[in-house]
Amino acid sequence: MIYFFFADLLLSVLFPTVLINMSCRVPGGNKGKTYQADRDIIRTERITRSEPHKGGTVGNIYSIAFLIGRILIGGFFMSAGFNHFARLKKMAGYARVKGTPAPRLGVGGGGILLLLGGASLLLGFHPSIGVVLLLIFLLPTSFMIHNFRTIQDPQAKIAEMVQFQKNIAILGLLLMTLLIPQPWPMSFGR
Numbered sequence: 001m002i003y004f005f006f007a008d009l010l011l012s013v014l015f016p017t018v019l020i021n022m023s024c025r026v027p028g029g030n031k032g033k034t035y036q037a038d039r040d041i042i043r044t045e046r047i048t049r050s051e052p053h054k055g056g057t058v059g060n061i062y063s064i065a066f067l068i069g070r071i072l073i074g075g076f077f078m079s080a081g082f083n084h085f086a087r088l089k090k091m092a093g094y095a096r097v098k099g100t101p102a103p104r105l106g107v108g109g110g111g112i113l114l115l116l117g118g119a120s121l122l123l124g125f126h127p128s129i130g131v132v133l134l135l136i137f138l139l140p141t142s143f144m145i146h147n148f149r150t151i152q153d154p155q156a157k158i159a160e161m162v163q164f165q166k167n168i169a170i171l172g173l174l175l176m177t178l179l180i181p182q183p184w185p186m187s188f189g190r
Helices: 002-014 057-086 087-097 103-123 125-146 153-179
Strands: 019-027 034-038
Touching: 057 087, 057 103, 087 103, 103 125, 125 153
Parallel strands: none
Antiparallel strands: 019 034
């Protein structure tokens, strides 16, 4: 009986929003006697796909942590966008060396995509559109500008590989944000 209590407790912790229906036979003298543990959907203070946070201490902690994450990632992209304009000439020269057609326009356009996408994530205003803008920037940048496979110099190859891997990791993060229910907590999209 204690085993089933802990199994039930473990399932309720691991799968808090799942309907749990356990049926078991007790060994020994109670042959044929069945104990049924039926539960409705267990509500916890977690972010679920169907229902965003609603108050409570845990909900506030999650909302604040989510806001801090949005500030960090949105600020990262916005800083990179500003950097594209502040160093437009230098970055355009680098893009030209990498074979980018119309490098000045490409760097400027990339800066706009980074600014708009970063602001979208930071503010939570239509974050799906922001993610698409950032994907439009990151995909060609990763495979054209940071194409480490074509570089012969070992140090330059490692530097480009690090940039490529960073971009791929960020792409994964962006794709995961598409699954976060919208509107986001503490956002302008509410």
